[in-house]
Amino acid sequence: MMKKKFTGAAALGLCLALGISMGASADSRKVVTLGADLTDQQKQIVMNYFGVTSDQVDILTITNQDERDHLGSYVPLEQIGTHTYSCALVSPTSSGGIQVKTANLDWVTCNMIATTLSTSGVVNCDVIAAAPIRVSGTGALTGIIMAYEQASGETLNPQKKELATEELVITGQLADNVGQKEATAIVNEAKTEIISQNITDITVIQNIVNEAASDNNAQLTQDQLDMVTELLDKISQEDYNYDDMKDTLERVDENVGVTSQVDELNGQESNDEESAAQQAAQDAESEAAAETETEVSILDNTNDDAFGDDVITGSTQETETDAPATETEAPEQVLETEMPAETYTGGSSDGIDAQMPAETEMLVETDGYSDTDSEIPEFETEAPAETEAPAETEAPAETEAPAETEMSTEPEYTxxxxxxxxxxxxxxxxxxxxxxxxxxxxxxxxxxxxxxxxxxxxxxxxxxxxxxxxxxxxxxxxxxxxxxxxxxxxxxxxxxxxxxxxxxxxxxxxxxxxxxxxxxxxxxxxxxxxxxxxxxxxxxxxxxxxxxxxxxxxxxxxxxxxxxxxxxxxxxxxxxxxxxxYYDQESYDESYDEGMIPEATNDGTME
Known part of the structure; x- marks a missing residue:
């Protein structure tokens, strides 16, 4: 299967040019969700990052029980943890699909959130998902969906919300093996073809998933193939309108696709005449948007200094880069929803997990301790010249210091x-x-x-x-x-x-x-x-x-x-x-005095 170029821009431009209504209710309002276990100071920092004050938004408090209610079917409870730190700012929009910006999320990406929100039934919306400390981000979807429903006044289909949660977890698990970009691209590309062409045959769906993996240079195991196929089979049984989703799905594909950018879904190369029509439609869309836009997107209004340095960020407005989690070193990571067992490295009962370098993990395996011992001496690994073995039998230098020698240096305390x-x-x-x-x-x-x-x-x-x-x-x-x-x-x-x-x-x-x-x-x-x-x-x-x-x-x-x-x-x-x-105290507005943001209840009222 070749990836094809979408023609959705033409339809969107025509709708804008004709003044057709495409989205959010006129009385929709921005909604902020705050993790229930954040301190008052952390809540202030988050609000500063969002660029809003409490009188400009409705505020919801997201509890650990909320996350358990949404994630419990797909994530073991002991991996969800007992605390909630993720926050979100949600603003329904009238067009443009789903745009997402993230900060301090290192397992879930902005494009994962965007494509899974489209599965939940959200059509047009701007979203910022963030935390004042580094977290996995799986729990963020819970708050985003709750915030969208309050902001838009729309109750999303419960089955579609379940599928969105399942999709996010499965994409994250797949990402642990094939990479975040690749996992997102595989699921998004296959979902796009299945929904746009109304495919419901599970054998065809499995072939599409296989081809999507090949397009993105990934090799799936049979278990992974079955896992994604089963998810997409469930999605194929729902009544999705592809026209509602195409802006978001196309954008995600352009951001994460490893091969050539999306081509036409109908399997035919676009000719010059069609390309010209698309360009005209895009120009009409841009002009219409410029005339009707009265407010800066929330994605463009963040205070990017609020969280200090070493912050992982992502935006659907930009092409996604490889695995942001490896580019900077986090002082500490909070796993609201823990990583799958095969990648999880341990942590506290509330889901907090200090990331340890590989050499520390090796010591944990050999002596049972969770901290390194600075007293362990370095071993000389270079063989003396007079005892050097012939080239064909020479052992690699790194294997000359046996592990048991390392263990013997640790005293046996009583x-x-x-x-x-x-x-x-x-x-x-x-x-x-x-x-x-x-x-x-x-x-x-x-x-x-x-x-x-x-x-x-x-x-x-x-x-x-x-x-x-x-x-x-x-x-x-x-x-x-x-x-x-x-x-x-x-x-x-x-x-x-x-x-x-x-x-x-x-x-x-x-x-x-x-x-x-x-x-x-x-x-x-x-x-x-x-x-x-x-x-x-x-x-x-x-x-x-x-x-x-x-x-x-x-x-x-x-x-x-x-x-x-x-x-x-x-x-x-x-x-x-x-x-x-960790935080730069001068990086946020001193006008955010202690206690400025009162405690918020689940119904959005302030105490």
Missing amino acids: IDDLTEDKKVIYTEINWYLDRVLDLTTEESRVEAENGQYKEEYAEISQMDVTALEADEETSKELKDKFDKFLLKMLVKGLDEEDKAMDELDTAEYGAPEVKMLSQEIKDLIVTDADQKLTSIDGTLRQTISDEAEAFFKKIYGVDAGEEDGTYTEEEPGETEAYSED
Whole structure:
């Protein structure tokens, strides 16, 4: 299948020239959605980025439950997380299709959002999807659809909204393997042909998907082919009007298409006469738009300095470049909807995942720790000249330092290396984990009930604890890995990088030790990189992770907002504030005073 050149511009130009109505209601209004878990300061920064004030827009608060309601059928709940940070500004328009701008979204792109919104039934709309910190962006679609319905007064078809969500998730999963541009191009191109030609035969649809992949230099596995084919088969059963979608689908194709730009869908090369007619129609469209345009697009009104440096941006007004996530290095990434399991690298129970360089990930695999050890020496890998092997048998230099040598440099810490107060912490956490992993024996119970810390044990033994229900061997392996991590953290303490917490971390954990321990538990039990817990329900594993986080807060005296207790690693004010560490405080208008933007409720009213 060759990609063909659209002729939609002629029809659009004619409609504009004749004054035919094409879109949004005259009383439509801009709507902003704000993630419920943002701080007031972050909400102000987002509003500043959007270039609007609270009296100019309606405001909706998007909660984690909203995201679960929209995404729960396609994304495991433990990957959705428990917090919401994505925001959006939505403005229905009268023509031009769907235009999207994104900031700080690194898994979902502007073109993915545009083409999936067309599937939801949206025809003409300007959208900005953004977050004050880097997030995956899958949750952004939830707020955008809710905002569009309020702004336009139109209720979208529930089935089409479901298909849009499914399309976004599938495109993102496909992008992990073939690339963001390629994945978007494959789905968009195949969808375009299927809808424009009213194709409903699933065999033909599968052939179209295969050809779209070939057009975009991608090789799909059978599972990937079946996944996309099934999605497009569902879409083919709905009553879409291609004329409503062509502006958006054509623009996306031009932005992400790897091969030649779109050609005619009817399979015939456009002749000179037709090209001239198209150009005339485009000129008429531009002139009509210039005469009727009374307002600058919201995409052109953003304050691009509001989020500081190292911001991933994208716009359907520009040709998409390859994988923006690899071009700049994020200080931290928030995964509102976590990446698929095969690409997810771990994180906290709220979906926050600090991106780690490859060499750190390797150390996690070999010693069980989640932080690097600066004391590990560098090894000489160059073979001495006198022992150099013949060329045909010479081993590559990088293979000469065995992995086990690296492991042997890490000391084996024991409880005897701990101070007395940290022995208490270590013992209490071990008792708790024994209950979670069902490793408490009668002998250990009796010893604890009569031992030095019997009062602490009594309190832990009375807690409501969700058990993992893993086999004994797996439970012992998990306990051993966590034990090594815990001992190292308690003996060596945290380095400056681990101690630094942004506002979101501080609000969620209260102490860096709580954050580190919570992330380790989630890595072991929720993320399950070794795939030892696949038979255990994901919701149960997430519950265990959340309960463990609450327990760690109690141990470190930061539960319920306390700041005294056992936690003494940092003096008040020592932790880096997020606004000081990541945002340029002078990059947003000082007129956005604290509390300027009141809390917004789901019905759009302000409190």
